[in-house]
Amino acid sequence: MRRGRHAPPPPTAAASGPAGTVTGMERRPLLSPGVAEPLREPPEAPAPARGPRAVVGTHPLVWLPALMVAGAMLLPAVYLVIAAAELPLARIVAIVTDGATLRLAGRTLLLAGSVTGASLLLGVPIAWLTTRTDLPARRFFAVATALPLVIPTYVGAFTLVGALAPGGLIESWIGWRPPSPYGFGGAFIALTLFTFPYVLLTVQAALRGLDPSLEDASRSLGRGPAATFFRVTLPQLRPAAAAGGLLVTLYVLSDFGAVSILRYSTFTRALYLQYRTAFDRAPAALLGLMLVVLTVIFVVAEARVAKDRGGQFGLRGPGRPPPRVPLGRWRVPAAMLTSTVVLLGLVIPVTVIAYWLVRGVAAGEAVDVALGAAGRSLLVAALGAVAAVLAALPVAIWSARSRSRVARLAERASFTGYALPGIVVALALVFIGIRVATPLYQTLAMLIFAYVVLFVPQAIGAIRASLLQVQGNVEAAARTLGSARLAVLRRITLPLARRGALAGGALVFLTVLKELPATLLLAPTGFDTLAVRVWSATEEAFFTRAAIPAMLLIVLGSVPLAVAMVRERREVG
Amino acid sequence: MPSSRWLRRGPLALVAVLALLLSACGDGDAADDGPLTVYSGRNQELVGWVFEDFTAATGIEVQVRYGDTAELAATILEEGDASPADLYFAQDAGALGALEAAGRLTTLPDDVLDLVDPNLRAPSGVWTGVTGRVRVLAYNTDVLSAEEIPGSVFDLTDARWRGRVGWAPTNGSFQAFVTAMRITEGEDTTRRWLEDMLANDPVVFSNNTGALEGVARGEADLALVNHYYLYRFLAEDPELNVANAYLPGDIGGLVNIAGVGILATSDRQEAAEELVRFLLDEPVQSFFAQETDALEFPLVRGIDSPELPSLESLDPPQVDLSRLEDLQGTLELLTEVGAFE
Numbered sequence: 078m079r080r081g082r083h084a085p086p087p088p089t090a091a092a093s094g095p096a097g098t099v100t101g102m103e104r105r106p107l108l109s110p111g112v113a114e115p116l117r118e119p120p121e122a123p124a125p126a127r128g129p130r131a132v133v134g135t136h137p138l139v140w141l142p143a144l145m146v147a148g149a150m151l152l153p154a155v156y157l158v159i160a161a162a163e164l165p166l167a168r169i170v171a172i173v174t175d176g177a178t179l180r181l182a183g184r185t186l187l188l189a190g191s192v193t194g195a196s197l198l199l200g201v202p203i204a205w206l207t208t209r210t211d212l213p214a215r216r217f218f219a220v221a222t223a224l225p226l227v228i229p230t231y232v233g234a235f236t237l238v239g240a241l242a243p244g245g246l247i248e249s250w251i252g253w254r255p256p257s258p259y260g261f262g263g264a265f266i267a268l269t270l271f272t273f274p275y276v277l278l279t280v281q282a283a284l285r286g287l288d289p290s291l292e293d294a295s296r297s298l299g300r301g302p303a304a305t306f307f308r309v310t311l312p313q314l315r316p317a318a319a320a321g322g323l324l325v326t327l328y329v330l331s332d333f334g335a336v337s338i339l340r341y342s343t344f345t346r347a348l349y350l351q352y353r354t355a356f357d358r359a360p361a362a363l364l365g366l367m368l369v370v371l372t373v374i375f376v377v378a379e380a381r382v383a384k385d386r387g388g389q390f391g392l393r394g395p396g397r398p399p400p401r402v403p404l405g406r407w408r409v410p411a412a413m414l415t416s417t418v419v420l421l422g423l424v425i426p427v428t429v430i431a432y433w434l435v436r437g438v439a440a441g442e443a444v445d446v447a448l449g450a451a452g453r454s455l456l457v458a459a460l461g462a463v464a465a466v467l468a469a470l471p472v473a474i475w476s477a478r479s480r481s482r483v484a485r486l487a488e489r490a491s492f493t494g495y496a497l498p499g500i501v502v503a504l505a506l507v508f509i510g511i512r513v514a515t516p517l518y519q520t521l522a523m524l525i526f527a528y529v530v531l532f533v534p535q536a537i538g539a540i541r542a543s544l545l546q547v548q549g550n551v552e553a554a555a556r557t558l559g560s561a562r563l564a565v566l567r568r569i570t571l572p573l574a575r576r577g578a579l580a581g582g583a584l585v586f587l588t589v590l591k592e593l594p595a596t597l598l599l600a601p602t603g604f605d606t607l608a609v610r611v612w613s614a615t616e617e618a619f620f621t622r623a624a625i626p627a628m629l630l631i632v633l634g635s636v637p638l639a640v641a642m643v644r645e646r647r648e649v650g
Numbered sequence: 651m652p653s654s655r656w657l658r659r660g661p662l663a664l665v666a667v668l669a670l671l672l673s674a675c676g677d678g679d680a681a682d683d684g685p686l687t688v689y690s691g692r693n694q695e696l697v698g699w700v701f702e703d704f705t706a707a708t709g710i711e712v713q714v715r716y717g718d719t720a721e722l723a724a725t726i727l728e729e730g731d732a733s734p735a736d737l738y739f740a741q742d743a744g745a746l747g748a749l750e751a752a753g754r755l756t757t758l759p760d761d762v763l764d765l766v767d768p769n770l771r772a773p774s775g776v777w778t779g780v781t782g783r784v785r786v787l788a789y790n791t792d793v794l795s796a797e798e799i800p801g802s803v804f805d806l807t808d809a810r811w812r813g814r815v816g817w818a819p820t821n822g823s824f825q826a827f828v829t830a831m832r833i834t835e836g837e838d839t840t841r842r843w844l845e846d847m848l849a850n851d852p853v854v855f856s857n858n859t860g861a862l863e864g865v866a867r868g869e870a871d872l873a874l875v876n877h878y879y880l881y882r883f884l885a886e887d888p889e890l891n892v893a894n895a896y897l898p899g900d901i902g903g904l905v906n907i908a909g910v911g912i913l914a915t916s917d918r919q920e921a922a923e924e925l926v927r928f929l930l931d932e933p934v935q936s937f938f939a940q941e942t943d944a945l946e947f948p949l950v951r952g953i954d955s956p957e958l959p960s961l962e963s964l965d966p967p968q969v970d971l972s973r974l975e976d977l978q979g980t981l982e983l984l985t986e987v988g989a990f991e
């Protein structure tokens with residue numbers, strides 16, 4: 078496959094070559110499967126991988142690491158089985174069939190479902206507004222609406238309580254009592270605000286990668302902007318929205334901070350209670366396994382929604398900035414929507430934190446500048462993001478480019494750690510790490526490994542979505558044109574994965590910044606991060622000391638978002 | 651776009667850099683003369699300076715892992731014999747009791763144990779209290795005066811307190827108190843008290859901090875909390891409208907401890923014992939008795955706090971603190987009566 082078959086090479090040819098080539102390729106007729114590759118199937122891939130998608134999907138350099146990654150991601154589940162096996166069968170049956178357990182399951186599902194729905198309703202339109210329209214202060218909103226993601230939910234929930242609770246800041250400042258933040262409503266609002274950016278960021282990445290020519294065509298055929306969005310743009314965003322939605326769902330399953338402070342009982346809250354109160358890991362492990370079952374249900378559901386529709390989608394070539402849709406009279410309501418989200422998810426928490434700072438400094442409290450902790454946060458977040466992307470690549474490529482059932486299983490297995498509460502994964506790695514990787518126990522290496530177990534699905538989802546925007550027959554074409562499979566992988570598949578890798582890496586970076594349980598238990602002794610500082614100070618009601626680390630957390634979190642902005646500007650400009 | 655070259659060669663280079671970085675950090679295993687490793691469920695903001703002073707005074711290096719008291723206890727249980735921890739510093743007696751029950755702790759020397767009231771250390775001698783923390787009723791001074799505060803938690807089920815009492819049933823200190831009530835008052839009385847409280851429409855908070863904030867805001871008029879949170883709030887906001895009321899002689903006024911135990915698997919027993927002595931020595935005890943950020947009850951006889959009443963004057967209920975580890979029973983009871991819903 079040579080660049081320039083259909084277009085003159087762009088100035089920055091080296092980088093955009095593959096992507097540029099793809100634009101012209103994906104609509105061509107499929108090559109006959111026989112031509113593609115007389116493949117030898119790996120033993121792990123029973124389903125015959127016929128067709129052009131199998132070109133890179135069946136390379137051992139893809140499926141072998143992918144299987145290893147998937148195996149590693151299942152470690153927490155292995156631990157849970159070992160721990161739960163301590164329970165006598167009768168007790169297991171009693172816990173599983175207990176009315177209280179079933180009620181917990183219902184409450185958990187209700188919360189996860191509502192937060193996911195609301196996140197999609199907020200995230201998809203805001204992603205479109207901030208990438209494709211003439212929204213006022215568009216770039217500012219693109220970063221600011223995503224920033225609530227870096228606020229740990231326990232801090233976010235705590236600040237919401239401080240602001241909204243009866244007698245809180247809002248009531249004492251303006252004399253109006255907002256609706257109570259407690260219970261389902263509060264947990265729903267807090268978790269939506271602090272997790273919908275998962276949808277926002279994955280959909281933004283997908284929008285930036287979409288071929289605008291379909292939308293051009295739709296408009297030139299007489300459809301209005303709204304009809305074009307719903308009939309043309311939205312269907313193409315389905316895989317990305319589903320991937321982001323799944324991240325939200327599973328995050329809600331695993332969240333402890335918001336539900337404990339806002340008093341809504343879920344599986345994870347019950348599980349933490351077991352660990353924190355009773356020092357009895359067996360019942361907690363059983364709850365954890367039930368959570369794994371819930372995860373399987375959601376992951377399978379997502380796979381249905383995001384069913385590979387590769388080939389219908391186009392990828393934007395170089396030098397073709399998507400047109401800005403003029404919002405017209407909708408500009409003001411759109412700006413009000415994004416402003417409200419920024420107000421609730423960012424301005425209120427930051428104001429409460431600033432209030433702590435001012436109040437404490439006025440009372441003569443010392444402040445903690447925490448630059449060292451900021452450096453360590455940056456280090457682990459960057460390493461965690463890179464490691465997660467490297468681990469995600471083979472899994473995502475295998476799953477997007479092979480029809481193997483095992484490939485899909487491997488991808489889904491990787492969600493286990495993400496859906497489990499951090500404390501479960503951390504204790505699983507304590508249990509396993511100290512036994513099988515003793516020299517690495519409580520080192521930076523083990524901490525980064527824990528981050529990968531916890532957050533790799535964020536990278537897998539984003540990379541897979543970016544690969545599914547382009548059909549695998551591009552690779553088949555390259556193969557028939559004489560490229561070796563490895564060269565195809567390197568020169569076509571990986572560059573196609575780039576956008577997803579960056580988006581996924583950014584997600585992992587943001588999530589690692591606020592991670593707490595694994596950092597506390599698995600970091601080298603004495604190694605503290607901003608999230609640890611914030612927790613440590615708020616836990617003991619030293620709010621002044623929590624303020625600066627919390628602010629720094631938000632500043633660090635805006636770095637990858639700002640970088641994405643600059644990249645977009647450069648690509649467009 | 652320069653990132654394409656990055657993508658082609660980047661992953662390999664990155665793996666190499668990562669491997670280097672990680673291997674550089676990989677040799678953290680403690681040799682015999684390495685630093686003493688402490689797992690501290692007590693907060694760095696409160697006790698960080700103690701370890702630094704200890705190193706300055708003795709030359710013994712200390713590495714501290716801070717975390718949640720219960721989670722660190724769970725970690726030690728998962729680590730088993732290979733645990734790197736030498737000393738465990740817990741926020742409550744229940745966690746120490748759990749480690750004792752699992753055979754994780756070793757007996758402390760007599761000279762250390764003799765410093766502390768026998769009620770405030772393990773009868774077996776495997777852990778000792780360092781400071782005392784007392785359950786109180788924190789009340790909103792705009793709404794209530796000291797005389798109006800009931801003298802017993804059993805009065806709080808009265809109709810006049812309907813909707814006015816804050817509590818934090820998911821909090822460890824609260825659960826320790828309920829466990830103590832089960833021990834002294836019996837299972838049935840405790841269950842009835844919990845049911846009556848729930849029927850009286852309590853205001854639920856997630857922890858002591860939240861409860862105290864709630865009292866200050868007026869969400870609850872009073873709340874069952876530990877005594878020291880008030881002083882943290884006062885340090886940041888001297889005008890705060892909250893005060894503590896003690897409950898002398900009542901189970902609601904349980905005296906719990908923050909305490910330490912030495913791991914049976916530690917190969918640094920002597921250095922760890924040094925640290926325990928240091929914690930019970932006059933400067934540290936006096937600090938906790940005076941420092942407003944960390945105002946706790948000194949446990950070593952002969953040291954009194956200028957700010958707090960003496961422990962004797964509080965007539966603390968007699969509870970064998972090592973029995974507070976039966977938290978599974980408390981958890982089940984709280985679940986059954988619906989305190990977590």
